[in-house]
Amino acid sequence: MWVETSVKTEKRTRQEDPSHCIVQREREREREREREMGRPPCCKKGDVKKGPWTPEEDIILVSYIKEHGPGNWKAVPCNSGLTRCSKSCRLRWANYLRPGIKRGNFTEQEEKLIIHLQDLLGNRWAAIATYLPDRTDNDIKNYWNTHLKKKLISKLDVDCKDSNGSKQQPICKGQWERRIQTDINLAKQALSQALSLNKPNDISETSTYASSAENIARLLQGWKKSLPTPVASQSNSGLTETDTVSSHGTTPTTTTTTTTTTSSSSSSYMMSPQQLESFVPELEAQMPLSMIESWLLDETVEQGQEDFLDISLNETF
Template identity: 55%
Template sequence: MGRPPCCDKIGVKKGPWTPEEDIMLVSYVQEHGPGNWRAVPTSTGLRRCSKSCRLRWTNYLRPGIRRGDFTDDEEKMIIQLQALLGNKWAAIASYLPERTDNDIKNYWNTHLKKKLRKLQAGSDHFRCKDEGLSSSSHSISRGQWERRLQTDIHMAKQALTDALSLDEKPSFLNTQAASYPTYASSTENIARLLKGWTKNAPTKPVQANSSSTQHSFNNNAMTDCTSSEGTNTPTAESNVNSGIDLSEAFESLFGFESFDSSNSDFEASLVQGESKPNLGSQVPITMLDWLLDEGAVLGKEDLTNFSFDENPDLF
């Protein structure tokens, strides 16, 4: 007999991850570290297969991931490394520690491929024009071909030397800042996710008289939380064994407290059935906010079993 199966295939959830699933996964990794993925579903109660958990962590929740537009330097690096290494996205990603292999792969397939094709078509066009050749022949003189080949070999050798150097970064990395920028935290990634998740949910106004420690759940607050990485984080074990004080957990995870929940105008607008109460300055509601409103102290089971489908009127 070999190892026992990693997870029960029956009842395994697929599709997009929810914020509460992300929180459970991050809590687990913060306590146990990444790895031993087969233990994640059973330890956390997540109905995900271990593979899915690992993927979610490495591609989305892991600290240090930067998302969004690629810089020109990053673009150049990807192009050079792809030319050198081929579609070895993991190897390429090792030179861009802020980017995941999946991100680089996607970026290559959706942007760079097209861009290069265009550039190539353009250069072919001009070359043919300059050289008085038909665009269909794509032929160049033997001398030109040899010079180009020599240049390519030289560049490949240089890149390979750089890549194999253990002590020094590749020369083309030196075009970047001397040190890598500060990584974003996983809590920031979750906060951003929660923000995205709530974009279609009803919103709720910021208290005009909220205290200095109560931050609104907006973009500024998202950036505030980057400083919380690795500090004051509730352990998964304490969460599981003794229940979560969500007020503390929220502050520890995101680095700021939730906003004040008491707002009669907002409550009234919900009662009146307004899906998007327009009450001036607004911030989105999250599941955690609702739980905080309830003064909840919940255990793992509560989080695991919470269903939005069964609580449709909450949001």
């Protein structure tokens, strides 16, 4: 769905709302002041194109990133010739163009996982997205808002009607115990992954891509492998195909794989590689690493990764 854009997006300004106009004017003034004070505006208004991206723009962006790697988004529009704001470029890359993105058709497993994680983490989509490495936070957020929310609401309605007269607790008893337990499990899982640095990635190849994005993303095939060195100052977006679930806490591998996270550790349940680096020695000081490892392994072997999910997921549904 590629549409001629700029004209349409002009309409996006919410001028109808008078209160909004006041706020808008206030902000304009603020920006003006900032400009006078020396702070350059993020993007020159007017020069920046908005609205849906065209395939041409996509190709420009992809080939630029192919050459320079993601990151330093500020420089992208200037150097690539795109008339887009740096933010827009980053977003387009992160949510649509970067390789390894799986789109549409959420599986039942994914659905359950999202519901479960949303229950645990709230609307921290970036954190949730780290558990679904081939999905973007935006996608998950949209899916939640459009599908899952309704699904859950109607489910709760049915539950309430079913349990006529009895306690109408949507979430069953002992939820906090289970929640805490699951939190612990999540933390353990993250740490476990962080500790098993040498384990090969077992993220299965994704098979479904958005058709248009797929074509463009294919331009990148081979690029990642041929990248001589990890690009300096990698941003968090992108490069997921080889990325593992890394984001929930694995430290960067020392292979040629560029490590990134789709989110910047906004979750308290997860640790950034930096955090882990400082956390692990700290922990190790308190107890030997082997102990931690065996503790983790014991637990995960006993339970199995899926078990902990199933338990709570089955309860969620």
